Amino acid sequence: MRLAIIADIHGNYRALEAVLADIAGSGVDRIVSLGDNIGYGPEPEEVVRSLRANRVVSVMGNHELGLLSRSYFNRLHANARQSLVLTKELLTPDSLNWLKQLPPVYCCCGARFVHGCPPQSMTVYLHAPTDTRLRRLFSIYPEQFCFAGHTHDFGWYRLDGGAGIFRDQLGIEQKRIDPASRHLILPGSVGQPRDCLGWQAKYLLWDQDAATIAVRALDYDVQSTIHLINERGFPAVNGKRLYW
Numbered sequence: 001m002r003l004a005i006i007a008d009i010h011g012n013y014r015a016l017e018a019v020l021a022d023i024a025g026s027g028v029d030r031i032v033s034l035g036d037n038i039g040y041g042p043e044p045e046e047v048v049r050s051l052r053a054n055r056v057v058s059v060m061g062n063h064e065l066g067l068l069s070r071s072y073f074n075r076l077h078a079n080a081r082q083s084l085v086l087t088k089e090l091l092t093p094d095s096l097n098w099l100k101q102l103p104p105v106y107c108c109c110g111a112r113f114v115h116g117c118p119p120q121s122m123t124v125y126l127h128a129p130t131d132t133r134l135r136r137l138f139s140i141y142p143e144q145f146c147f148a149g150h151t152h153d154f155g156w157y158r159l160d161g162g163a164g165i166f167r168d169q170l171g172i173e174q175k176r177i178d179p180a181s182r183h184l185i186l187p188g189s190v191g192q193p194r195d196c197l198g199w200q201a202k203y204l205l206w207d208q209d210a211a212t213i214a215v216r217a218l219d220y221d222v223q224s225t226i227h228l229i230n231e232r233g234f235p236a237v238n239g240k241r242l243y244w
Helices: 013-024 044-053 062-068 070-075 078-090 093-100 131-138 222-231 236-240
Strands: 002-006 030-033 105-108 111-114 145-148 154-159 165-167 174-176 182-187 201-207 212-218
Touching: 002 013, 013 044, 013 201, 013 212, 013 222, 030 105, 044 078, 044 093, 062 070, 062 078, 062 093, 070 078, 078 236, 131 154, 131 165, 131 182, 145 201, 182 201, 222 236
Parallel strands: 002 030, 111 145, 145 182
Antiparallel strands: 002 201, 105 111, 154 165, 154 182, 174 212, 201 212
8 A cells, every 4th residue: 555645735735736746646545634734825725626636535634623613713823813714715615514524533554644643633733742752642542653744844753662762854755664663753744844854845655565655845836826825815924934
């Protein structure tokens, strides 16, 4: 089984287009989105239509939760709230309903997929977790692999058979996976990367048979996305974050 794992598209349709075109030539069997398909970006409707047309399986992110829960919406910072108000206006009722019905977690192929933090949080971040926290997390879900988004950055945490915690580096390359360990992997962001590897749209390819993971980074028409952000009234900072 070969899976493409995408996360945090955030309404950036141009970035998603580049990623899906690359995936089309990669021979994947399934595409899984870790949520936050919308928010910040200017083309949420186009993103949702593309995900559905490409049969992408998705879990719910905290920005989708903001569409569903007024109490959580009120907890978001001002830019996120303004972006979600505009996002909702740009979505058709059918697309809005699809987003609101996304599950908090998806499991297949011996892996768990969640937006924020296992076992099924949409809102908790995994920023620099301690060894103690990682051991606790690994103890509360059964799957050998877990993939999570939300940070817009990369992370690879490994629990070996002796309960040792290891932090492996992820770069724009292919790496072998230790088949005897359990893995918690953060694949970066398609639509709003906050990593140290550049502005390109990022996603992960996981080849179970070959026991490899590979980070892919794609150029896209970022200036058109920034133009639409400004034209459609989204906070200007949403565009500034895309290109650095």
